Amino acid sequence: MKHHISCTRCGNQHAVSADSPRDWDEITCTECGEFIDTYGHQADLASPSYALHALNLSRGLILQMARESSHRLEQQTMRQSA
Numbered sequence: 366m367k368h369h370i371s372c373t374r375c376g377n378q379h380a381v382s383a384d385s386p387r388d389w390d391e392i393t394c395t396e397c398g399e400f401i402d403t404y405g406h407q408a409d410l411a412s413p414s415y416a417l418h419a420l421n422l423s424r425g426l427i428l429q430m431a432r433e434s435s436h437r438l439e440q441q442t443m444r445q446s447a
Contacts, residue, residue, distance in 0.1 A: 368411060374399040381407060 367380045372394040379401070381392055388405025 368407060370401060370407070372397065372399050372401055 367382050369378055369380055370392070371378050375394060375397045377394055377396040379392070379395065381404075388403065388408065390404045392401045392404060392407065393399065394401060
């Protein structure tokens with residue numbers, strides 16, 4: 366899998382594979398030789414964040430529960446006023 370990153374010094378675009386034999390191997394610009402990143406950091410950026418996914422699922426559940434409880438509360442107030 367390839368990711369496109371650009372050099373911070375000259376702006377040259379690079380297609381970098383996240384699959385490297387070592388995580389600490391450096392990614393350098395082919396034009397100016399500037400250090401851009403390491404393969405391990407790029408792989409971490411491309412991998413899914415399970416903590417963020419769990420947080421989004423929890424947030425969705427909280428919103429669903431809030432909607433259901435407000436709907437029940439509205440029904441109860443309508444019954445009491447009738």
